[in-house]
């Protein structure tokens with residue numbers, strides 16, 4: 001049903017034939033991916049399958065060697081993460097990408113600091129109070145309590161760091177949310193919280209790409225599931241039409257939808 | 266299951282840090298030791314050395330720290346961002362030479378003295394911005410490590426400075442140059458018929474001229490303005506925040522959308538600017554330009570930054586720290602000389618202070634680390 005409704009609409013993100021090489025290694029090999037408004041796409045695959053590399057091509061961290069990216073219907077060239085963020089692509093990275101020497105509030109607003117203006121805008125000063133209260137609000141909405149938001153990230157536990165990374169992406173009104181292993185480091189309660197957040201985003205028509213090792217989590221929220229193996233997309237399934245055993249078979253290479261197609265190319 | 270309980274544990278809110286009284290004490294001391302040490306030095310030299318706590322000596326110390334602190338200012342930004350600039354001393358010399366040459370030749374060609382001085386100062390600084398820009402471009406775009414780029418640039422700037430000046434001091438400066446370098450904001454003549462004079466140098470002769478005190482010579486005023494702006498920039502603005510972020514986690518800064526390359530280039534240009542300003546003030550103070558004007562200032566400028574608590578790994582430090590570092594060195598040097606200690610000793614003492622300063626910073630990190638380890642148990 002989901003597949004039918006999405007088919008008629010324009011994808012928010014459309015990736016065509018993306019190739020990314022690191023030296024002699026082809027980390028992502030001719031991958032196509034569409035993400036429609038109001039859907040969650042689960043991106044799964046073994047370690048080193050190329051999931052993170054693929055989403056980094058979308059978030060501007062990497063430049064694809066081949067292929068095209070369309071966003072909101074238009075062909076885009078995402079030369080830098082700043083470009084992706086300006087378009088409304090927010091990303092929670094697997095390694096969190098936090099500055100350990102800066103405090104919680106500074107990290108949530110990193111790159112998008114709020115400033116107070118003086119002398120008609122000539123002098124711009126960081127508005128710490130505003131950034132800290134806003135940070136508190138977004139963390140509260142995640143049910144995460146961090147004793148002091150002026151603590152350096154270095155002093156926080158893994159779960160708290162993860163929460164800061166999630167809060168940072170959520171704070172901004174994203175048009176596409178990419179989450180690379182967002183439930184890593186989290187306790188069971190917080191994992192559930194993140195899954196319900198993903199549903200909330202979908203209900204608000206914000207599409208989500210979810211990368212996770214937990215097949216269970218992926219099935220809990222995804223509308224479609226894309227499996228990568230050794231850089232190639234080996235299948236794409238509507239979640240309600242498959243099951244975890246089948247997906248695992250694709251992940252480990254026991255099944256591969258592209259095998260028949262190879263001679264045709 | 267085991268994994269889940271670990272995950273749960275990881276999310277337990279961090280309890281407010283509980284340090285032992287001793288740890289707390291050591292932490293506090295390690296944070297403010299610079300101020301305390303400076304204060305103790307001043308007290309010590311005031312008691313032991315006659316004339317240390319005089320108006321004149323205080324002004325001598327301020328004048329002495331001008332080049333160290335200017336070079337250290339650009340250096341502070343760059344080191345916080347995780348780099349280093351080894352070219353500042355010869356870039357300072359280059360600026361000094363260019364300014365002196367321009368003024369000498371303009372005045373010789375009948376250009377108005379004030380105009381010649383202004384143009385000379387401006388071109389001196391431009392001459393310093395160019396190597397700064399090149400440093401930044403090579404570091405950011407060609408990905409060569411700052412240590413090597415700026416080491417190379419130091420040699421280049423030195424060579425260009427020598428070529429332009431034929432290896433000599435460039436003289437032939439009009440009087441305005443020396444006045445800018447040596448006259449002051451305030452003047453004070455103690456005793457009868459004396460007083461405080463603002464902006465206007467009093468007519469003084471004989472004994473009065475001997476006791477005339479210059480308070481806040483122009484180079485010190487310029488230093489104060491630039492350092493004040495630097496403090497504001499680093500601690501209050503987005504630019505400063507990004508500087509820390511880049512030093513803390515360059516990749517994270519970039520992924521957050523910060524234009525790291527552009528920022529890096531700007532930092533090296535800024536360092537060129539402060540080095541250029543130091544060169545201009547050198548020419549003014551010594552009434553001539555020299556390619557080796559800053560030769561002796563590179564190591565002290567880095568030492569000031571380190572004593573001030575800036576981590577060579579980036580991401581940590583303040584300009585106040587660098588100011589304290591520069592003051593500690595200047596007070597030590599003048600104080601020891603006034604005590605009659607053979608002046609060579611000052612190097613040994615400064616060297617020890619640099620190493621001890623880093624040990625104190627590391628000790629602080631160790632205590633903080635232990636506290637965190639206790640918490641995560």
Ligand SMILES: Nc1ncnc2c1ncn2[C@@H]1O[C@H](COP(=O)(O)OP(=O)(O)O)[C@@H](O)[C@H]1O
Pocket residue numbers: 022025027045046047048049050051052053054
């Ligand atoms: N920056 C990089 N430089 C070189 N090789 C990389 C880089 N990033 C990823 N790789 C390689 O690309 C492959 C895919 O990695 P990655 O995208 O991280 O996989 P996944 O996220 O699916 O575990 C791996 O073999 C990895 O070692």
Ligand SMILES: [Mg+2]
Pocket residue numbers: 051052053094180
């Ligand atoms: Mg990954």
